Amino acid sequence: MLIRRKIMQYNDMSKEELLVLKESLNKEYAEAKAKGLALDMSRGKPSAKQLDVSLGLLDTINSSSDLKSLDGTDCRNYGVLDGIPEAKKLMADMMGTTPDHVIVYGNASLNIMYDQISRAYTHGILGNTPWCKLDKVKFLCPVPGYDRHFAITERFGIEMINIPMSESGPDMGMVEEYVSKDASVKGIWCVPKYSNPQGYTYSEETVKRMAALKPAAEDFRIFWDNAYVIHDLYDDNKDEIADIISECEKAGNPDMVFEFASTSKVSFPGSGIAALATSANNIADIKKQLTIQTIGHDKLNQLRHVRFFKDINGLKEHMRKHAEFIRPKFEAVESVLEEELSGLGIGSWTEPKGGYFISFDAMDGCAKAIVAKCKEAGVKLTGAGATFPYGKDPKDSNIRIAPSFPTPEEMKQAADLFVLCVKLVSVEKLLENK
């Protein structure tokens, strides 16, 4: 049985073979359950040890430090809406753009994204009709994608349209069709490098086609969440993403993109700095609100980050240390998946070169049951469906695996349980039709 399991596709098995297999898997599952695991693979969260590599950040400023920014601003006091110059430079370099395109915000890029949507809804973009006054606003959502993106657009009653992802990015034919023909399509959510959850990086052609879109709506915007722009796992095998800001400029669409990034998974989640990059027109439009909305963001924390990382090279060097923690976890999962599921025809998965996730596609109709089975035995996964708008995966097939938080050993245990659940649920599914 053990040998056949590796070489025979489940689908080719007879009912009898499946029943025998099911019994043996059920036994394994009962044993696994008895171990009382309590592991969390649900969110892209760094481990405590990984966070330790950023501890020096807390020593960069203290009561004896010079607390002035390069332009002489006392970072302790009021003032500065768009970030101290050196923080703008650091975040610009991270995104591959220039400081004049950048506003440095507080601790969460999610908050910046929410703000862009909220402002478009209440006040409109660059003089266009506020979205709250329109009958219908639509967003394109490459799927599978990031649940928190979809939650923002859902919150504002924006209709979300699924766009299939491939290894080179979203289906650009579909994107071009929607964007050029439907003026109610106002935006698209993108995670261009090491996409969440598949870890795909948009090809140069995809980026260029994205920048060259001819939107029916003047206020159509690309929401370019460059969350994993420097989050490579391999030093000698990394993806590159073209600078969307300059590509949009070249294509005559300078105002068409809002780019987001943060140090949440670089320094400390929740205590990092986040930034927006966009055109001068958009920045002027945004500042009109920002000056009413806040007294400015935490400049001391900006100073802390700049003094710790120094420059883009410091950032990259720091990310190499992170990779040493995360890489073994990805590899632990991938090796279990390969070992246990390869050739069985009951699942496929991605092997990203960066980012925080592995995407797993089970047989249609199995994802929810697999996640439930894992949970029952103490392994928490991201809810099935979460990677799709409205939490609805039409095929009930995609599962997001977030390997960063557990230790590599725990990750191996969790992956062992995961593949067991995949097998068990797949057998049960196949038996339904025998």
Place this chain on the structure above:
Amino acid sequence: MLIRRKIMQYNDMSKEELLVLKESLNKEYAEAKAKGLALDMSRGKPSAKQLDVSLGLLDTINSSSDLKSLDGTDCRNYGVLDGIPEAKKLMADMMGTTPDHVIVYGNASLNIMYDQISRAYTHGILGNTPWCKLDKVKFLCPVPGYDRHFAITERFGIEMINIPMSESGPDMGMVEEYVSKDASVKGIWCVPKYSNPQGYTYSEETVKRMAALKPAAEDFRIFWDNAYVIHDLYDDNKDEIADIISECEKAGNPDMVFEFASTSKVSFPGSGIAALATSANNIADIKKQLTIQTIGHDKLNQLRHVRFFKDINGLKEHMRKHAEFIRPKFEAVESVLEEELSGLGIGSWTEPKGGYFISFDAMDGCAKAIVAKCKEAGVKLTGAGATFPYGKDPKDSNIRIAPSFPTPEEMKQAADLFVLCVKLVSVEKLLENK
């Protein structure tokens, strides 16, 4: 002349006397202008020396510190939407309420206020119609008041209605009339203790009447900006403000108030922590959005604050140190005003026991000219009109003086110039009608 100036009301002077006085004042002004002053009394901004007393905050956590909150949360990582328990407790004690009423936010209470209005506009409050779907939304604005409050409501197209302030707070008869009869009145801006700019503290009766309002609109809310709740200038002569949250509960209006506070003028402006206090119903309503809007606020900075101040007693002790810096500046201004303007009938002013401002009322029609004259000679004041909605002071009379930033010596210089400008502009005004 010098003696008469002190005892004779300008209004009682003859045209000839005024012309002589004008000539002498003009000479003084020319001399003052020649000094080339460059002083800023425009915003309530602590001085660098005053900020030094908070420097220890930066030493409270470093790379060797225990970075867990009392409930064991690793403050470096993701998680916690409403603040770590000890920060909730500290901010609750500061506002005079309990931690279950509190959400701790990021660095700016202004941002929390903006958020409340923005959410009411886009999604409504507790199931009520979003304000963007209503024809008319109105806010009551006690005047003079805080320009940044008015800027938020103006931004959302909310009609602002002036309510006169007195030493005991807003005219409650007017407030009760508007709130009980007009369902489009959705809120009132309040700075209940050491109000901006007058430094008045609402009386106990005012607070009780406020809490007992019978609003025509279910989603009417009191925006209670308790910005100066612990910002006393005198240890033995301070105002007290009743707890609006419990007063609203007692009056059967538990959901009627949003209270705001921050440590912006306690620790570092821009790098402090801010909080909202409100009912359990409102908190649940707000969290529905907050979970979509952000990954949480900076918990390390919350930890920094709790470890530095320890508790409410630590906060109060710290504020005594602040008072030592600010008090002499208030007194310098007040003594120049008293010395130079008392008895002239050309201006009146407040003498607050706390907060950041002195409010000056010039003769009608003189405020803009006084501010312009000061600016011309190098002293920047808050723009005349700024203390009223839409920047329109109907009497062109109110000027906000912010004495906190300059040194006491500079403050004296600035005040000397200010009174000179008041005199000069008043004389010119009186001459118009002679």
